[in-house]
Amino acid sequence: MSQAFAFQLPVGYATISALSSPDSTHNFSTVRRRLNLAVAVASMWLASSTAFASKFAFGYDLYTWKLKAFASGIHATNGLLALFAWRRSFDTNKMTIRSCASRVIRGSIGSLWSIGPSSPCSDPDSPRLISNNNASIWGLCTAGLLWFTILPIVSPYPLATVPTILGKRLSRPASAFTFLSVVCAFCLKESAESGAEDDKYQISRLRKGLMIGSTLHLLLLMLKLIGVDGGGLLLPGRGLWEVYPAMLAVPFATASSIIVHALVCFAAL
DSSP states (O other): OHHHHHTHHHHHHHHHHHHHOTTOSOTTOHHHHHHHHHHHHHHHHHHHHHHTHHHHTTTOOOSOHHHHHHHHHHHHHHHHHHHHHHHHTSOTTTOOHHHHHHHHHHHHHHHHHTSSOSSOOOOTTOHHHHHHTTHHHHHHHHHHHHHHHHHHHHSOTTGGGTTTTOHHHHTTTTHHHHHHHHHHHHHHHHHHHHOOOTTHHHHHHHHHHHHHHHHHHHHHHHHHHHTTTTOOSSSSSSHHHHHOHHHHHOHHHHHHHHHHHHHHHHHHO
């Protein structure tokens, strides 16, 4: 249960908090538009994973039909509200369904090509790198988190349980929150690169949410490796190998998860 809340709750709260902040000087800024689209996608994914739980949880049917209807309805409503807020930020008289889809596709492709820093520099003492303010690291974090968003969806067990370490039942639904972290990291990368002062409150919220979530995620992973659940690398017992066999079966992906979240913490300092 701790692992299910450690990363997801801070990232989800930070995203919604950034969107609901009343003191922004730009109601329809690029950051808000990106976050609204991210919430829409994540909410629709959560609605689908609740309504069709067995399809997302390796055959496990987790919920009663009443809970499915209620939870999926809440998530779908939240997604539609976020999508409406995104569309409202443009001239709605000109935004047809076709133009909306075109804008999303073009924006998504452009964002993928923009994950890398626009002006990379290898000299740590260069004024250009200092002014870049960790944009290169945030770009690497974005790429790593994007990989961890897709990994549970396309991979079989046990690889699908990384990086959330939530087992067969929740790893794929949790990709919704990993996707939110991708967009948050990309917004931080763009903000660090441009050095703009717009949306300062939102950027601060996103940075804190990612830092707290990644720190808690790493803390729980370290406790598991140490052996608090019946033994591990330091404490006596076989608990680590018996309780978390999936995590140990894919050591490269597990180590990559630790590295990416450690980079997030470093960039957010």
